[in-house]
Amino acid sequence: xxxxxxxxxxxxxxxxxxxxxxxxxxxxxxxxxxxxxxxxxxxxxxxxxxxxxxxxxxxxxxxxxxxxxxxxxxxxxxxxxxxxxxxxxxxxxxxxxxxxxxxxxxxxxxxxxxxxxxxxxxxxxxxxxxxxxxxxxxxxxxxxxxxxxxxxxxxxxxxxxxxxxxxxxxxxxxxxxxxxxxxxxxxxxxxxxxxxxxxxxxxxxxxxxxxxxxxxxxxxxxxxxxxxxxxxxxxxxxxxxxxxxxxxxxxxxxxxxxxxxxxxxxxxxxxxxxxxxxxxxxxxxxxxxxxxxxxxxxxxxxxxxxxxxxxxxxxxxx
Numbered sequence: 220x221x222x223x224x225x226x227x228x229x230x231x232x233x234x235x236x237x238x239x240x241x242x243x244x245x246x247x248x249x250x251x252x253x254x255x256x257x258x259x260x261x262x263x264x265x266x267x268x269x270x271x272x273x274x275x276x277x278x279x280x281x282x283x284x285x286x287x288x289x290x291x292x293x294x295x296x297x298x299x300x301x302x303x304x305x306x307x308x309x310x311x312x313x314x315x316x317x318x319x320x321x322x323x324x325x326x327x328x329x330x331x332x333x334x335x336x337x338x339x340x341x342x343x344x345x346x347x348x349x350x351x352x353x354x355x356x357x358x359x360x361x362x363x364x365x366x367x368x369x370x371x372x373x374x375x376x377x378x379x380x381x382x383x384x385x386x387x388x389x390x391x392x393x394x395x396x397x398x399x400x401x402x403x404x405x406x407x408x409x410x411x412x413x414x415x416x417x418x419x420x421x422x423x424x425x426x427x428x429x430x431x432x433x434x435x436x437x438x439x440x441x442x443x444x445x446x447x448x449x450x451x452x453x454x455x456x457x458x459x460x461x462x463x464x465x466x467x468x469x470x471x472x473x474x475x476x477x478x479x480x481x482x483x484x485x486x487x488x489x490x491x492x493x494x495x496x497x498x499x500x501x502x503x504x505x506x507x508x509x510x511x512x513x514x515x516x517x518x519x520x521x522x523x524x525x526x527x528x529x530x531x532x533x534x535x536x537x
Contacts, residue, residue: 238484250443257427263451292414307401322387364506
């Protein structure tokens with residue numbers, strides 16, 4: 220219980236920041252190419268994470284020079300931690316923005332942020348508890364809501380149909396898969412969030428720069444660059460750092476269901492901003508909301524003893 224309470228504000232803050240991501244992306248993509256958007260975004264995130272990491276001192280390293288703390292931790296990361304960071308941040312974001320640029324943004328947004336459904340199914344497959352199975356049932360129903368959104372008549376009308384739309388939805392599904400893997404795996408990596416995420420943002424910045432050069436697109440406007448910088452500083456750097464901290468030490472099992480709020484809040488923002496919607500879209504969003512509340516209700520019913528027994532042995536004994 221204390222673990223959940225101590226990490227809850229960070230998880231809620233991450234969800235709030237992520238909820239603004241799709242709207243900011245829509246504003247930016249109206250003013251710049253996806254390559255430029257990713258380049259500015261990753262560049263801003265790298266700068267912020269390095270700045271935060273420069274004042275973070277690893278435990279027991281009070282004599283370490285400030286400028287070297289984050290670099291020393293990055294150098295100590297193992298291959299698994301590096302892969303987790305790159306898959307979670309670089310993979311999730313790249314695929315998400317490909318989806319935003321090529322598919323109707325409301326539907327692409329809901330699918331890209333549908334990773335809690337995948338996480339719930341994974342937990343059910345590995346834990347095999349009654350609680351996990353019930354959560355998986357809600358997750359399956361939630362995917363029914365997503366299906367309603369994708370089969371809405373506005374899907375083809377908004378994007379004009381064609382292979383680009385299919386590519387966009389496949390990219391959104393891939394983004395959700397990457398984020399589900401990151402949420403589950405990040406809690407098993409004992410590293411400061413900045414150390415885990417900096418290599419991923421550097422890789423992302425390099426790939427985005429190559430994409431921008433290859434596409435030879437025009438430089439962004441000031442408004443577009445500002446929106447892209449906000450995405451990098453807020454949803455990416457701050458959001459991922461807060462979420463990584465919240466998921467550590469067993470937090471994923473207790474707090475990951477809060478991620479259900481992200482597609483709902485971000486969809487509401489898009490709809491209020493004038494994004495097209497249909498009765499099918501609204502019905503699907505309502506179904507996802509109901510399933511999300513069901514998962515959260517199940518989480519609250521788990522007794523402290525059950526939560527304790529669900530933790531790995533080395534965490535219970537420590």
